[in-house]
Amino acid sequence: MKREIPLAITFISGFLLIVALFIPHKPFGTLQETFNDWYIIVSGFTMILGIDSLLLHNWNKVKRRKSDWPYALALIMSFFLTFLWGLYSIVYEPTHNPFAPTASFLKYFYKSIFVPLQATMFALLAFFIASAAYRAFRAREINSTLLLFSAALVMLGRVPEGEQAAPYVFGIIFLLFAVYFFIEASLLTAGFLKYLYIALGVLLLAAIYPVGKLLLAYLPKIADWIMNIPQLAAKRGILIGVALGGIAMSLRIIVGIERTYLK
Amino acid sequence: MTSVFWTWVAAFFTLSILSFLYKDNPFYKFAEHIYVGSSAAFYVLQLWVFDVYPKLVGGFQYKVGIEKWILIIPAFLSVLMLTRFIKPISWLSRWAIAFTVGMAAGLGVTGLLQGFLVPQVKATFLPFYVPGTSFWNSFYLSVNNILIVLGTVATIFYFYFSREHKGALGTISRAGITFIMIAFGASFGYTVMARVSLLIGRMYFLIHDWLHLA
Amino acid sequence: MREFFEKLGKIDRRIIYLIVAIGVITPILFKARLPIKPLPEVRQAFDYIESLPESSAVLISIDYDASSMPELQPMLYALLRHVFRKNLRVIMLGHWPLGVPLGQIALEDVAKEMGKKYGVDYCFLGYRPGIAAVMLNLGKEIRSVFASDYKYTPLDSLPMMRNIHNYNDIALLIGLEAGSVGDFWVQFAQARFNQKIILGSTAVITPDIYPYLQAGQIVGLIGGLRGAADYETLVNTPGPASIGMYSQTVVHILVVALIILGNVGYFVLRRRK
Numbered sequence: 001m002k003r004e005i006p007l008a009i010t011f012i013s014g015f016l017l018i019v020a021l022f023i024p025h026k027p028f029g030t031l032q033e034t035f036n037d038w039y040i041i042v043s044g045f046t047m048i049l050g051i052d053s054l055l056l057h058n059w060n061k062v063k064r065r066k067s068d069w070p071y072a073l074a075l076i077m078s079f080f081l082t083f084l085w086g087l088y089s090i091v092y093e094p095t096h097n098p099f100a101p102t103a104s105f106l107k108y109f110y111k112s113i114f115v116p117l118q119a120t121m122f123a124l125l126a127f128f129i130a131s132a133a134y135r136a137f138r139a140r141e142i143n144s145t146l147l148l149f150s151a152a153l154v155m156l157g158r159v160p161e162g163e164q165a166a167p168y169v170f171g172i173i174f175l176l177f178a179v180y181f182f183i184e185a186s187l188l189t190a191g192f193l194k195y196l197y198i199a200l201g202v203l204l205l206a207a208i209y210p211v212g213k214l215l216l217a218y219l220p221k222i223a224d225w226i227m228n229i230p231q232l233a234a235k236r237g238i239l240i241g242v243a244l245g246g247i248a249m250s251l252r253i254i255v256g257i258e259r260t261y262l263k
Numbered sequence: 264m265t266s267v268f269w270t271w272v273a274a275f276f277t278l279s280i281l282s283f284l285y286k287d288n289p290f291y292k293f294a295e296h297i298y299v300g301s302s303a304a305f306y307v308l309q310l311w312v313f314d315v316y317p318k319l320v321g322g323f324q325y326k327v328g329i330e331k332w333i334l335i336i337p338a339f340l341s342v343l344m345l346t347r348f349i350k351p352i353s354w355l356s357r358w359a360i361a362f363t364v365g366m367a368a369g370l371g372v373t374g375l376l377q378g379f380l381v382p383q384v385k386a387t388f389l390p391f392y393v394p395g396t397s398f399w400n401s402f403y404l405s406v407n408n409i410l411i412v413l414g415t416v417a418t419i420f421y422f423y424f425s426r427e428h429k430g431a432l433g434t435i436s437r438a439g440i441t442f443i444m445i446a447f448g449a450s451f452g453y454t455v456m457a458r459v460s461l462l463i464g465r466m467y468f469l470i471h472d473w474l475h476l477a
Numbered sequence: 478m479r480e481f482f483e484k485l486g487k488i489d490r491r492i493i494y495l496i497v498a499i500g501v502i503t504p505i506l507f508k509a510r511l512p513i514k515p516l517p518e519v520r521q522a523f524d525y526i527e528s529l530p531e532s533s534a535v536l537i538s539i540d541y542d543a544s545s546m547p548e549l550q551p552m553l554y555a556l557l558r559h560v561f562r563k564n565l566r567v568i569m570l571g572h573w574p575l576g577v578p579l580g581q582i583a584l585e586d587v588a589k590e591m592g593k594k595y596g597v598d599y600c601f602l603g604y605r606p607g608i609a610a611v612m613l614n615l616g617k618e619i620r621s622v623f624a625s626d627y628k629y630t631p632l633d634s635l636p637m638m639r640n641i642h643n644y645n646d647i648a649l650l651i652g653l654e655a656g657s658v659g660d661f662w663v664q665f666a667q668a669r670f671n672q673k674i675i676l677g678s679t680a681v682i683t684p685d686i687y688p689y690l691q692a693g694q695i696v697g698l699i700g701g702l703r704g705a706a707d708y709e710t711l712v713n714t715p716g717p718a719s720i721g722m723y724s725q726t727v728v729h730i731l732v733v734a735l736i737i738l739g740n741v742g743y744f745v746l747r748r749r750k
Contacts (some may be wrong), residue, residue, distance in 0.1 A: 002354055013362055019371025021377065024614055037318075037621060038337040038606035039366040042359055044314035044388035045344040047574070047606065049307045052348045054303055071296040077374035078300030086308035097312055097627060099578050099603070101585045110578055113276060114305070117298040118543035119576070120280035120467055126462035126501075127284055127494040129455055134493060134735040135486075140744050148740075150448025152733050154707045155455055157728040158703055160511040167735050176737070180744060224517070226449055229407050231416025234446035235381055236688040237439070240415070243375045243383075250368035250375075256278045257452045257500070261364045262357050284494045302575065309574040313604045317625060325624070370609040378664025386692030411691075450684045453701065456549065457680035459501070459728045460702035463721040464547020466501050477506055 007256045012252035046062050055079065058087025085109055150226060167212030174211065178204040274473040277465055315341075370371040387415050486742030492737065500731050504723035510715075511723050515707035520692060522675045522697020523711045526649065528535045531564045531647035534641050538662065539569065541655035542576030545679045549653045549720035552577060552677045552705035556651060557587040560710045568600040568647070570623070572611070579606045582625070596635040603627040608658060613667040616644050616672075618725075644670040649696075654678040659686065662741070663694050677704065684698050 013035060020032035059070035083095035088100035089105040098105035113209065139145040178201040185197035190228075215222070252258040279294035319341075322334045340359040346354035391406040394400035420432065421439030428436040469474045501560070503509075513522070530685050537556070559613035560567055571577035581601050588599055602623040604613050614622045619642060623685045625631050632638045640646060650672050652662045659676045666672040673696050676686055680701030689695045699708055704723060 002357070006345075006357045009358060009361040010365035010368070013365030014369035017366065017373055021373045025350045028704060031417045033614055033617055033621065034333070035366060036610035038340065039302070039363065039610040040605050040614070040622065041334075041337040042319050042340045042367075043610075044606035045341050046363060048303075048310055049301050049344070049347055051307065054299070061458050068292065071292045074293055075296040075300035078297040079304045082301040082304035083307060086304065090308075090312070093446065095628060097629075098308055099312060099581070099627065101581060106578055108269055109301075111582070112273040112576075113297070114301055115543040115546065116273040116465075116468070117294060117301075119281065119461065119605070120277045121295075121298065122544040123458075123461040123465040123547075124280065125285060126458040126496055129458045130735060131490045131493045133455070133491075133732050134359070134488070134739045137736045139740050143282050143440060145443045147448040148736060150445045150738070151451040152448075152456075154449045154452030155729045155733060159721050159729050160454065160513050160703075162704075162726055162729065165693070165726075165730045167265040169737070171588060173737060176744075187748050190294055199468065206359075208386070220514070226445065226527075227684065228441050229410050229693065230414055230445045231449040231684055232687045232691055234418045234439075234442040235685055236387065236411075237347060237415045237418025238422075238443070239685065239688060240380065240383060240419060240550065240599045243379045245378070247375050250371040252356060253364060254372070256613050259585070261360060285491065305575060309604065313608055317603075317623075317629065318605075321624060321629070342541065370613075374609060374661065374664035374668075378668035381694050382668065382694055386688070422682070424576055433508070446684065453680040453684050455729065455732055456701050456703065456725065458550045459725055460680065460721065461500055461544070462497075463505070463702070463724045464717070466498075466716055466724075467505055467547075467721065470502065470505050475509055 003259070003262060006262055007259070011256060014250070018254075023028055082109065151230075153219070153224055154223050157219045157226075163216050163219035166215040170210045170215060171212055174204045174208050178202075270473055274469060277469060323387075387412060413438065418442055479496070481744070483573070483746065486707060486739060486746065496731065497728060500679075500727045501724045502726060505720065508720075508736060509720065509723040511726060511728065512709045512720060513706050513722060515711050516700075518698040518700070518713065519704050519707040522677075522699055523708065525673070525675065525696045526556075526559055526563065526565075529563065529648050530567060531591065534568060534637075535560050536565045536647045537567060537580070538650065538652045539571035539577050539580030540573050541579075541653055541679070542573050545655035546576075546579060547707060547717070547721075548679050548702045549655065549677060550583060551698055551702070551716050552708060553580065553583045554587060554716060555659055555708040555714060556677070556699075557583060557704060557713050558591070559585060559708075559715050561591040561593055561598070562712075564598075565648075568602065568638075568641070569599070570602040570675035571604050572608050573655070574604050576604075576655075596630075597637055600635050600637060601627050609661050609665055612661060613669070616666065616670045617703045618642055644672045647672065649673050649675065651677065652680060654686075656682070663689050667694050675699070692724045709727045 016035060020028040023194075024028075024032075027167075058072035058075050060066075061069050062076070066072075066118065084097040086105050089103045090096055093100075093103055096105055097103060100106065127243055137148060139148050152169065153166075156166045164240075181197045181201035181204070185194050186202065188194040188197070249258065252260070276294050276297075279290040281289055283291040289458045304377075319334060319338055323331060326334070340362055343355050344359035345356075346352045389412055391405060391409055393401060393408060395404050412476035417435050417439035419439075421443065423432070423436075425430060448461075481729050488518075526535075537552075537553075537560075545660050557567065567584065571580055573705070584599060587593075587686055589597070593599055603621075603626065605622055611622050623632060626635065644650075644666060650666060651663065652659050652674060654676055655678070658680070659678060662667055662672075662674055662676070674694070675696050675697040677691070677699040680703070683698070683700030683704075686695070686698055686700070690698050692732055699705065702718050702721055706722050708714050709719050
């Protein structure tokens with residue numbers, strides 16, 4: 001019974017929504033609205049499920065004086081101080097709502113403590129992405145080179161006046177590749193591959209000026225084209241795959257094949 | 264005066280987090296733990312202000328008849344959800360979780376089918392010939408449509424792993440990976456843009472709002 | 478020589494951080510500005526709002542929080558200024574509990590700036606959990622989800638809300654997105670109720686939204702800080718997004734240069750092996 005009732009609840013709620021899509025009239029349409037309303041109420045409580053383990057885990061750290069216990073204490077205190085401040089706004093302030101524009105909770109705590117903390121935490125990522133691009137982004141093969149070129153074209157094409165810098169950036173890339181091909185050719189004995197490398201090197205050197213002019217005139221349009229054609233096609237393909245997987249998983253949950261959520 | 268004080272508080276927390284770039288330190292750890300603790304409390308306050316009070320308390324106060332008494336069911340399910348905190352009866356929370364999971368699954372099937380799969384597949388049915396204002400315009404538009412159709416199909420085929428990628432399937436998959444690499448490059452470019460924008464926002468706050476230098 | 482190229486591939490990360498920080502700070506300090514040419518999809522969004530008749534209702538959904546604030550908050554300010562200038566009525570709600578107050582702060586700021594009155598020109602409904610369930614029930618009757626606004630005032634007491642019941646009475650939905658809620662708006666509000674939607678998104682998810690634009694499921698797309706700067710330019714209210722564009726250009730060039738630098742070291746060392 002401990003598993004059968006939840007499985008039945010899952011089936012009834014999920015199946016009703018599918019039926020209501022095809023028969024939106026009474027009683028299915030009305031039932032769907034009612035179930036949606038209940039879902040709005042109940043799903044709010046899922047967001048606080050992890051709080052007990054968060055507070056208990058940190059309280060244990062403080063009790064047992066484990067390493068970093070002062071920070072665990074700071075976490076618990078900030079939870080209760082935030083909660084009490086919000087409670088004060090609910091009980092004593094005229095709007096009875098800590099999220100009203102005139103509430104002290106919003107004016108001081110949210111704007112000056114919470115927002116700077118959250119925003120700066122994510123701002124650190126800019127530094128990490130620059131460092132990661134430098135360390136890990138390698139043109140090891142054709143596909144990764146294609147990825148790099150696409151990234152460079154979009155990065156420069158989607159910023160104002162990026163087309164002014166693009167001829168120099170791509171000129172340097174072409175020059176470096178040409179030098180690489182010439183070095184490769186110099187290490188080979190006469191043959192098709194040697195002449196191919198020389199030809200590629202000469203081609204790249206010759207292409208620096210015309211490609212630079214092309215980028216200067218058309219880089220924003222090239223970036224537009226990349227976003228609206230090949231990028232769109234690949235993303236659509238990926239998202240169609242994700243959607244099919246999502247539908248399959250949802251159906252497995254509704255019919256009770258997938259039961260991991262009951263643990 | 265109060266606003267100057269709170270600006271300095273905001274700047275203190277901003278610099279505490281940024282100090283992590285040099286190395287992990289007590290200021291960063293302190294700020295990080297404050298963030299986690301206050302976020303948790305935030306969710307509890309939101310639950311009362313935007314969910315329980317208007318929907319349940321307000322519902323019982325202002326609704327009449329069956330609309331009022333039927334609210335006992337979601338109220339009961341919400342209480343069942345909270346039994347997760349009480350070990351001996353935590354199994355009862357499965358009923359509430361089953362309801363939310365069932366609803367999410369039902370919404371997922373209907374939304375994805377009607378709102379994503381059908382319109383997106385329909386939008387991929389594009390003409391291979393598009394008449395334009397000139398020969399080159401027509402050529403450009405037609406090639407674009409062909410690329411969208413081929414790119415979408417090739418990408419989907421790339422993710423078909425039930426057969427080995429050999430022969431015709433191998434060729435289509437290789438075309439698919441080409442489109443995917445271009446897409447990932449574009450996504451990387453946009454991700455860099457996003458992260459840098461977040462940093463610009465914080466630096467602007469420090470320079471403009473805190474130090475008044477610009 | 479080998480040591481030089483080895484060092485080239487292993488510059489201390491803190492030096493890179495310093496270079497990035499200088500690249501961001503310097504243009505802001507010197508108030509450097511760049512001319513901005515709006516992208517076609519942003520212009521499409523602007524033109525759609527321009528075409529709306531006066532007093533049309535616009536629903537704005539705040540689906541981001543402080544982690545995406547630098548991109549989406551300037552976008553919101555520019556959109557609100559445009560919408561209020563057109564004398565459209567704004568209804569605001571949100572699906573990200575930690576970010577909904579940001580929307581409210583912007584709404585109150587711009588409404589005060591443009592002399593708009595609460596309950597007549599704009600209202601703020603708040604947040605309800607449930608995302609897709611909220612969207613579906615809004616399609617039948619807004620009051621079934623939001624019986625009152627954030628101040629617990631019944632919606633029927635607000636003059637602007639008297640004739641607004643569901644998506645049929647809403648001319649446009651603008652979703653400001655940092656996650657997957659935009660997909661839900663399209664899947665439910667657009668697919669089931671044919672609601673016209675403009676999505677403003679963080680740059681991370683912007684590439685994923687292009688399929689919706691091409692399929693005609695949305696009528697405009699404003700992507701990232703660049704999109705916000707474009708919109709500020711179109712509305713003629715330069716703000717933080719326009720100011721940040723020079724820094725954006727500098728850091729983008731820097732990142733490409735770092736990638737080239739990293740690859741030079743890699744290729745030379747690979748050759749020598």
